[in-house]
Amino acid sequence: MKRPSSLLLALLLLPAAPTLADRGARPAAAAALVPVAILPKDGNEQYELAFWESIKDSSHAADYEAYLNTYPNGRFAALAKARIARLKADAAKTTPKAEQPKAEATRPEAPKAEAPKVEPAPKPEAPPPAARKPEKQEKPRLKAVEQAPASAGADAPPPAVPPAAAAAQELRDCPTCPPLVSLPAGAFNMGSSTGDPSERPVHRVSLARPFAIGKYEVTRGQWAECVSAGACQRAGENGEPGEPVRDVSWDDAQQYLKWLSQKTGKSYRLPTEAEWEYAARAGSGSRFWWGDQMRPKMANCKDCGEPWRKEGPAAAGSFAPNAFGLHDTSGSVWEWVADCWHPSHAGAPADARAREAPNCRTRVIRGGSWRDGESYMTSATRFKYDSGVRQSQNGFRVARWVD
Structure with a gap:
């Protein structure tokens, strides 16, 4: 792309x-x-x-x-x-x-996903054990995160249990709602000085308050619940419930967010572009969240190793989480964010707000997809689509403010 x-x-x-x-x-x-x-x-x-x-x-x-x-x-x-x-x-x-x-009637049925060949990850459709147990008091939130320099530990292997992921507070507003990870306020350097002009200039962004973002991309099973409620329309090709939903437009995503907000009483939204990159980097300053070189089982793309299949993305959570505990920020499906498209970061807000424009119809997507090569898996990769276009590589994850 x-x-x-x-x-x-x-x-x-x-x-x-x-x-x-x-x-x-x-x-x-x-x-x-x-x-x-x-x-x-x-x-x-x-x-x-x-x-x-x-x-x-x-x-x-x-x-x-x-x-x-x-x-x-x-x-x-x-x-x-x-x-x-x-x-x-x-x-x-x-x-x-x-x-x-x-x-x-005009679409052939897509092949079913093969079973992942990696250590099983928790299914996004079933609440993790921690989510099933009632909590009488709030878990401690993460401290503010300062992004590490790009050269710091760029090629060091990620720890078996990333410290930030172990301490992250997971939220779920209903048994079948997308699980969220609460992220702390912090600051980071957004963009890349070595990639496309659209990723420049590298600029400092500060997030003054914590927010929650989807641990996984929204899945087919979660989308199907909205369809059953009559609030969303059927999305794209057939697939397994645990796969990320795709072939949905930016406008379609807004319907799901409206329905989820009404269902839970929480104000769901798309993450801003700055929030998305902050979450995807998880404190890193390297090309990928794990370092400067591609490694197996880190991203769902055609050059990234197993489990991969050309017909479609793997089930959500099949690849390693980043240090914030988020899965599939590299590859799987492109993710819609809130911002209107601008051809560069020039003039971007320093406080992580969404960038808008009058009568905006072109919106930003982030993260690459399973069809793309490893060069699309970088944390700074960005692209655009018309907000009404449904494309089989495009999906999204949700966000909301932390109460």
Whole structure:
């Protein structure tokens, strides 16, 4: 989803031109022509190409429909329409007419998730033991966090039980609500000076009050409860309840947040972009929350090791948590945040507020997805989509203020 703007057309003509998710495997001849910057400059042509690259091998008609909704007269519009027609024809041939639900008749059923090959993590759909026991007094909250320098312990392996995760206060507002982790107030350096111009400048952000954020991305099972209540519409392809919900727009996420707020009496929202990066970094200053080099079983992406499958993301919590106890901030699905898109951090607020703009329709997504390569897993990675677009790589996690 990210590509330098210079020599863009020349690269498209190269026989071995790399895909957006394969920057690390670029042929030498192509690499010599590509500038050092690894992420795209802001421009409609680059973003359209990035969108297409992310879905061009998809087997789901909804992905091509999302492209056409965003770029109805785009350069790949004819190809997108042809793919949709082919997928619908294939679905009609393979699905018995009596079993075709009206809303999903044109979409083939996605393969079920394979069992993760890692040590089992607590399922987000079942409250952890601590959440089942009534607490007569509040657990101690984390002390304010100051981000570590980028060079400090960048390549040191993470502890078996990160200290911050062990002390983090977990909250759950109802038995089936998304579990939350209460994060302390603190300050950190947001952005990256070595990545895309959209991640610059690196700037200091202070969070004056604690807040709670989803321990996991919202799952299909949690979304299904909102659908059953008539407050949300059915989302995307079929899948297991413990998988992150995806193929939901920013606008769809607002419906879920409104329903969850009414259900619990708490004011749920999307995290701001600054809150999201603060939570994802968990006190680190390195490229990834665990260091500067990719390590196995840390992120759900195609270059990140098992458990991974090309058909879809692993169940929530299948990969290691960061030092705040949050799972899947790198990979799995892109996550919507509250902010309106701006092409850089120039002028960003220093107090972690959401950045808005009049009549904003383009919103920020963070974190990369399972379809992307390791270079998208960095804590500073950011991208954008129209708030009404549903794309099979996009999901979200919830946030709210701590009482």
